[in-house]
Amino acid sequence: NKTMLPDRERKRHQSSSSSTLTSLVLFWVASASLSVATSGAEATTADHGTILDPADANPYIRGCLHTKLPSEYRKFRVCNSQDPAELRNIVCREPDFDYLEIRVASGNWASGAALSFLTQIVLSELLGVPSASEASKAGETRNFYDHLGRLDLSKTARSSHIAAASNASLLHPKFGGDCYHVTNTDDEDQYVPCAHFIPEFWGAGGQDTSLLVQAQLLEPPSGLGVLGQESWFVTKFTADEDASVVSYYGLRGDENREKLARLFKRPTTWKEYCEEVSTSNCSVPDDTAQRYPSTSQEEAKMFANGLYAGYFRYTDANNCTKWPTNCTGHVANYPCGWTSGMESNIFHFKMALDPNNGPDGSPSGYTSTQLTEMWHAANATKSNLIMMWWTPEPLYQSYLGTDTEMQHVLMNPYTLECAKAKEQYLEESCDQPLEKRVGPPEASCANPSESLSKLTTGSLYDFLHPEGIPEAAISPAYDVLRRFQISEVQLGQMFDLWESEPTPRDAVCQWAVENLEYLLSMVPSTYPRILQEEPHSTFGYAMIGLGAAASCVTLGTAILVYAFRKKPAIQYAQLDFLYILLSGSFLACIGAILSSVPASDGTCISIIWFVNIGYTLELLPLVVKVAAINRMMEAARHMRRVTLKRETLHTAVAAIAVLMAIYLAVWTRVDPPDVAAEFQMTDSKSEYGEQIVGVSYFCSRGDSNAWSSVAVGWNVLLLITASVLAFQTRNVVSTFNESQTLAFLIYSHMLFVLLRASLLVFQDNFTGTMVDHLRALLISIDQIAACVIYFLPKFIAKDEHEPSRTSFEAPSPPVGFFPKQNAAHRHPGRISGIGNEPHSDSSAMQHGSSSIHYQGGGHTEGPGHSLELNKESPLGTSEEANTAGEQQSNTNSNTTSRSGVLNLCSE
Numbered sequence: 001n002k003t004m005l006p007d008r009e010r011k012r013h014q015s016s017s018s019s020t021l022t023s024l025v026l027f028w029v030a031s032a033s034l035s036v037a038t039s040g041a042e043a044t045t046a047d048h049g050t051i052l053d054p055a056d057a058n059p060y061i062r063g064c065l066h067t068k069l070p071s072e073y074r075k076f077r078v079c080n081s082q083d084p085a086e087l088r089n090i091v092c093r094e095p096d097f098d099y100l101e102i103r104v105a106s107g108n109w110a111s112g113a114a115l116s117f118l119t120q121i122v123l124s125e126l127l128g129v130p131s132a133s134e135a136s137k138a139g140e141t142r143n144f145y146d147h148l149g150r151l152d153l154s155k156t157a158r159s160s161h162i163a164a165a166s167n168a169s170l171l172h173p174k175f176g177g178d179c180y181h182v183t184n185t186d187d188e189d190q191y192v193p194c195a196h197f198i199p200e201f202w203g204a205g206g207q208d209t210s211l212l213v214q215a216q217l218l219e220p221p222s223g224l225g226v227l228g229q230e231s232w233f234v235t236k237f238t239a240d241e242d243a244s245v246v247s248y249y250g251l252r253g254d255e256n257r258e259k260l261a262r263l264f265k266r267p268t269t270w271k272e273y274c275e276e277v278s279t280s281n282c283s284v285p286d287d288t289a290q291r292y293p294s295t296s297q298e299e300a301k302m303f304a305n306g307l308y309a310g311y312f313r314y315t316d317a318n319n320c321t322k323w324p325t326n327c328t329g330h331v332a333n334y335p336c337g338w339t340s341g342m343e344s345n346i347f348h349f350k351m352a353l354d355p356n357n358g359p360d361g362s363p364s365g366y367t368s369t370q371l372t373e374m375w376h377a378a379n380a381t382k383s384n385l386i387m388m389w390w391t392p393e394p395l396y397q398s399y400l401g402t403d404t405e406m407q408h409v410l411m412n413p414y415t416l417e418c419a420k421a422k423e424q425y426l427e428e429s430c431d432q433p434l435e436k437r438v439g440p441p442e443a444s445c446a447n448p449s450e451s452l453s454k455l456t457t458g459s460l461y462d463f464l465h466p467e468g469i470p471e472a473a474i475s476p477a478y479d480v481l482r483r484f485q486i487s488e489v490q491l492g493q494m495f496d497l498w499e500s501e502p503t504p505r506d507a508v509c510q511w512a513v514e515n516l517e518y519l520l521s522m523v524p525s526t527y528p529r530i531l532q533e534e535p536h537s538t539f540g541y542a543m544i545g546l547g548a549a550a551s552c553v554t555l556g557t558a559i560l561v562y563a564f565r566k567k568p569a570i571q572y573a574q575l576d577f578l579y580i581l582l583s584g585s586f587l588a589c590i591g592a593i594l595s596s597v598p599a600s601d602g603t604c605i606s607i608i609w610f611v612n613i614g615y616t617l618e619l620l621p622l623v624v625k626v627a628a629i630n631r632m633m634e635a636a637r638h639m640r641r642v643t644l645k646r647e648t649l650h651t652a653v654a655a656i657a658v659l660m661a662i663y664l665a666v667w668t669r670v671d672p673p674d675v676a677a678e679f680q681m682t683d684s685k686s687e688y689g690e691q692i693v694g695v696s697y698f699c700s701r702g703d704s705n706a707w708s709s710v711a712v713g714w715n716v717l718l719l720i721t722a723s724v725l726a727f728q729t730r731n732v733v734s735t736f737n738e739s740q741t742l743a744f745l746i747y748s749h750m751l752f753v754l755l756r757a758s759l760l761v762f763q764d765n766f767t768g769t770m771v772d773h774l775r776a777l778l779i780s781i782d783q784i785a786a787c788v789i790y791f792l793p794k795f796i797a798k799d800e801h802e803p804s805r806t807s808f809e810a811p812s813p814p815v816g817f818f819p820k821q822n823a824a825h826r827h828p829g830r831i832s833g834i835g836n837e838p839h840s841d842s843s844a845m846q847h848g849s850s851s852i853h854y855q856g857g858g859h860t861e862g863p864g865h866s867l868e869l870n871k872e873s874p875l876g877t878s879e880e881a882n883t884a885g886e887q888q889s890n891t892n893s894n895t896t897s898r899s900g901v902l903n904l905c906s907e
Contacts, residue, residue: 058149061091064509065125065516075688077124080132081180082143091147096531099475100463101130103168103179105161105195106142108135108153109368110394110504114494115199115224115486117144117508122480122519128528129477134179136164138191144505151504153369161201161455162208164193166217168457177463196457197481200224202390203339204453207423212458219460221453225485230340230390230447232409235375238263238384239407245386247410248349257327257352258320263384264329264353265312267374271299273311302373303380310377312385317354328354332374332387333365336430340388341447343437344426345411348444353386363430363437379404392488394507397495411446418445456481472679472693476527483522490515526681530690533697534680540596540769543776547593550780554586557787560795569794576646577621580653581790584617585783592783595699595776604673604699609664611779612711616660617653618786619718619749622742624652626725660714671702678768698768701760708760715753719746745789752782 060067063077079092081101088094102123106116116133121144123131133143140152168177175181179194203209204221212218234245242263244250251260270293274282282292289308293299303310320327331353334340343355343363356363366374371387372395378385379399389396389406399405412418421442428437456478464475493514497507512519561578564570570578591610594603628649635641680694701708723746755778763771 055091058146058505060505060509061087061145061147063092063125064121064144064512068509068513069516073125073688077145078128078130080124080130080143080145081184082132082141083145084147087147092145095128095130097128097473097475097529099129099477100177101132101180102197102477102481103132103134103164103183103195105134105136105164105193105198107161107198107200108142109390110372110495110498111392111491112200113142113151113153113504114394114491114498114508116142117505118486118512118519119197119199119481119484120144121509121512122484122522123477126519126523126528127476127480128530129475132179134161134164134183134193134195136161136193136195138188139186144508149503149505153367161193161195161198162212162218164195165198165455165457166212166215167192167194168196168463169217169459176466177457177459196460196463198455199484200226201453201455202228202230202450204455205450209455216458218458219456221455222482223485224452224454226392226452226488226491227449228390228392228452229449230388232342232386232411233389233396233406234386234409235378235384236405236407237382237403238386240403241384245409246407248345248351248412251351251353251409252349254325254350254352260329260352261318261320261327262329264331264386265318265383266315266330267302267332267377267385268311268313269299270301270304270308273308277311277313300370302370303377304373305376309380310373310383312378312381312383328352329386330357331355332371332385333357334371334388335365335367336363337428338365339426339428341422341426341428341443341445342388343428344439345444347434347438348441349412375399375404375406392491392495394495394498397492398499412444414446414448417442419448454481454484470679472529472681473677476524479524480522490518526691528690529693530686530688531679531695532682532686532692534694536598537769537773540773543596543773543780544593546780547589547596547776550592550783551586551589553784553787554582554589557791558582558586561791564795567794567797569797573794574625576650577625578791580621581618584614584619584621585786587611587614588618588779589783590614592776592779595772595779599675599697599699599772601672601674604675605668607699608667608673608708608711612660612664612714613657615715616657616718619715619722620653620656622745623718623722623725624649626722626742630725663710667702667707671704671707673699673702676700676768696767696769698772700768705760709757712753712757712760716750716757719750719753722746723750741790741793745786748785748789749782752778752785 055061055067063073063075065073066076076091076093078095079088083092102119104116104119104123106113120131120133123129124145133141133146135142135152137152141150142152143150167182168179177196179196182192182194185191201221201224209218209221213220239246242250242259244256244259245263250256268277270289273289274292278286278289280286282289285291287309288311291307293301293308298304298307301308316322317328318330329352331342331346333342333355345351346353346355355365357365365388371389374387375385375389375395377383379402386409391406396406421440422445426437426439426443460481461478464478490511494507494511497510498504499507501507501510558579561570561575561582565575587610591607591614594607594610597603675697676699677695677697682692682694684692686692722742727743756775759766759771759774759778766774
């Protein structure tokens with residue numbers, strides 16, 4: 001029930017909604033930017049000539065249903081990656097869930113674009129799933145929500161959509177199926193077509209498609225619910241005039257050459273008409289053109305309603321008197337890359353028709369837009385036209401029942417032999433030679449009727465169902481796309497609207513509104529869903545309180561340490577080391593509090609720093625101090641001099657703490673802990689009818705648990721080291737002997753560290769927030785217990801009533817034991833702290849006695865040798881404490897003192 005949050009989701013979670021003022025400022029900035037960007041667009045206002053509202057260019061930019069049914073669909077549609085950054089949250093809303101954006105491959109023909117629009121409406125408005133359009137060409141768009149209202153229907157080949165769908169699967173390991181990473185460029189050389197879904201696909205039974213399905217780059221094609229047919233079409237009034245043109249029998253052979261050259265004139269673009277036909281260069285309006293074209297798009301038009309009626313003319317190629325054996329009529333073919341079989345039929349049946357309509361007679365056809373305009377021009381001028389087209393399609397639908405109705409031309413029947421020849425030999429690409437483009441004679445036949453298909457990239461299910469994603473957060477896109485279907489009747493209704501509505505977007509949106517109930521039938525139950533953040537739990541507040549209590553205990557302990565700083569128990573434990581320990585404990589308490597507050601990226605990273613630095617500063621001084629005591633006593637037993645500097649001990653603590661900080665910095669840089677979410681389905685619904693999914697946030701451990709495991713292992717290592725060292729100090733003089741207290745403290749720490757390690761191992765058995773709260777519980781109790789176990793005995797220990805003066809007898813050290821040194825240290829049988837003025841004790845020197853001096857804390861004498869310690873230095877030594885002489889066991893030594901016995905003897 002846990003999942004990671006993407007960057008945008010974390011930002012949305014951590015930041016509050018923008019204020020109304022901010023939104024207004026962003027709106028005007030976006031509007032100004034849009035005005036500049038669309039200064040040359042056709043959609044302009046009458047007064048200013050610029051677009052002040054994105055809806056002026058595209059009225060459905062905020063959503064089709066929101067625009068048409070604002071009372072029922074008050075929310076904007078969700079944003080997609082093709083929305084400009086300055087318009088996000090102004091014309092769209094961020095998705096509630098981290099759903100993968102579905103990239104829909106939009107065909108560059110009417111029905112392909114219409115079904116792509118419809119898919120986006122279903123995903124972005126009914127389900128809250130981000131969806132964008134894939135045109136398979138850099139710089140082009142067929143996005144229903146395009147902020148400039150563009151609809152680019154270029155010559156892009158249909159086959160490129162197969163590449164786009166297969167590319168999504170190929171890019172899966174690197175980008176997890178997110179097409180934005182490879183399509184976010186306008187550089188044609190770097191652009192990689194990428195799509196998850198093709199709503200209308202022709203030729204699903206082809207070899208290329210089969211190979212991609214076998215390679216699991218595509219899912220097996222599924223039916224769209226529509227029967228498609230690509231065919232030659234001729235204007236009905238032409239067929240009424242000469243019925244022979246509706247069959248290839250009336251088109252083939254030289255006997256029909258003159259007829260075809262006479263019937264089928266060549267179409268003329270608007271620019272060509274003005275420059276080659278018009279006597280006034282279109283400066284004076286006539287029955288054909290009202291003016292000269294004003295843009296490059298207008299120059300290529302075959303028809304512009306009210307501006308250019310179209311024009312068909314005879315050219316030199318139609319002149320059979322001049323060219324009796326190779327004169328031709330005109331036939332309009334598909335653009336390059338679209339498979340039609342037209343050129344093969346013309347070549348092998350010797351039809352006097354010329355399909356090479358590109359510059360200088362190249363085999364380039366027309367764009368689908370030009371073909372549509374051409375048919376409108378034939379209707380306006382009643383000129384004969386024969387061309388390649390398909391059904392179902394808006395153009396075919398719009399002329400049904402008129403004298404310009406699209407009449408099928410019968411071709412040689414489609415057979416298995418023809419199908420194999422087309423598959424093996426026919427390569428309809430403009431860069432191929434003639435023999436490749438036409439294939440063998442067996443490839444000359446009609447195109448088969450086929451059930452149109454929809455294609456899905458092979459890894460889409462895996463994209464939408466990644467490992468570990470909870471059911472409540474699963475995207476409904478896969479199920480909806482599998483259910484997506486449309487009948488020929490429904491498609492025909494849409495095509496009727498295509499012709500009657502002002503724009504294709506208006507047609508598709510109006511159809512969606514009229515067929516909303518049908519579209520809702522595709523939506524799975526419990527969708528759409530909306531996130532609602534769960535309130536902070538009572539247990540979470542309790543853990544915050546416990547962490548605060550632990551912090552207060554730590555601060556109170558620090559205050560008491562300062563208040564009792566002159567107590568011998570505090571002095572011998574070393575005041576500075578105690579404060580380092582307490583500072584670490586306080587940092588750990590802060591980490592416990594942060595573990596229970598609402599999670600954010602900042603708190604998640606802060607937790608690992610506070611807890612791990614805190615435990616390091618808490619445990620490390622104990623290890624360093626006890627190790628120093630052992631070192632000093634070991635040196636004393638072996639009659640060696642040892643120098644213990646306070647700076648050295650502090651440096652050891654600081655150095656190891658810095659190493660831990662470096663480890664945490666690497667952890668933060670390489671695999672930082674971040675916010676994760678856990679979801680829980682509820683039975684409640686929002687005011688908009690959306691299923692409410694409860695969400696709570698917690699701190700994940702990053703991609704790997706190894707970092708946390710190493711940190712816990714470091715704590716265990718410190719505790720084991722401290723245990724061993726504490727055991728070694730069990731026979732040390734009682735003033736420095738903390739072995740029993742340390743044993744209890746280490747046992748307590750070890751218990752809680754093991755519980756934290758167990759929590760790390762079994763964290764998948766708990767909710768993420770519960771893991772955070774339990775971690776806070778363990779850390780807080782651990783710190784309270786540490787203060788009670790280690791500091792309470794020091795506070796309640798009885799003070800010595802007067803300075804301690806403990807003496808014991810010990811044999812004099814061997815002659816010559818002491819090395820040469822200054823005069824103050826050459827007295828036989830006496831060792832004093834270097835850096836401290838030795839106490840003058842003539843009687844002790846006369847008797848060769850040994851004395852131990854605690855400056856400000858007591859004086860101990862005895863025969864044999866002396867050890868002088870400064871209670872303000874670490875471990876009760878001076879800044880440079882020198883110890884020498886191995887004490888021998890002497891149970892009958894008459895060791896006496898007014899305040900106690902200092903036993904430095906060792907067996």
